[in-house]
Amino acid sequence: MASSKRIDNSWVKKLESIQHTRGIRPEGQGWKSTNQLKEIYKCGTCRMYDIINKGVESGEIEIFNGSSENPSGRLVRRVWYRLANM
Numbered sequence: 001m002a003s004s005k006r007i008d009n010s011w012v013k014k015l016e017s018i019q020h021t022r023g024i025r026p027e028g029q030g031w032k033s034t035n036q037l038k039e040i041y042k043c044g045t046c047r048m049y050d051i052i053n054k055g056v057e058s059g060e061i062e063i064f065n066g067s068s069e070n071p072s073g074r075l076v077r078r079v080w081y082r083l084a085n086m
Contacts, residue, residue: 022075023068030082031064037081052081060084 025031032040038048055061064080 023078024066025068026064026066026080026082028082031080032082033078033080055081 034045034048034052037052038045041048041051043051052061056063060083062082062084064082066078066080067075068078070076
């Protein structure tokens with residue numbers, strides 16, 4: 001008799017929860033990635049980075065270096081930004 005791979009649901013649930021918690025994401029509200037900011041501001045990558053860098057230098061924008069999964073499931077470095085007064 002063949003056994004089911006999902007016969008022990010506690011292992012399945014634990015492994016799925018571990019998989020979903022991969023990465024280091026910022027805590028709190030207001031964090032946006034560069035791609036999200038580009039969509040909001042309707043500009044290109046170079047212009048967005050110029051604006052972000054000026055904001056970080058002046059202290060108006062906070063930066064968080066973390067990680068998350070990319071579309072293919074690999075853990076990659078990510079950067080998030082938010083307004084410093086949040």
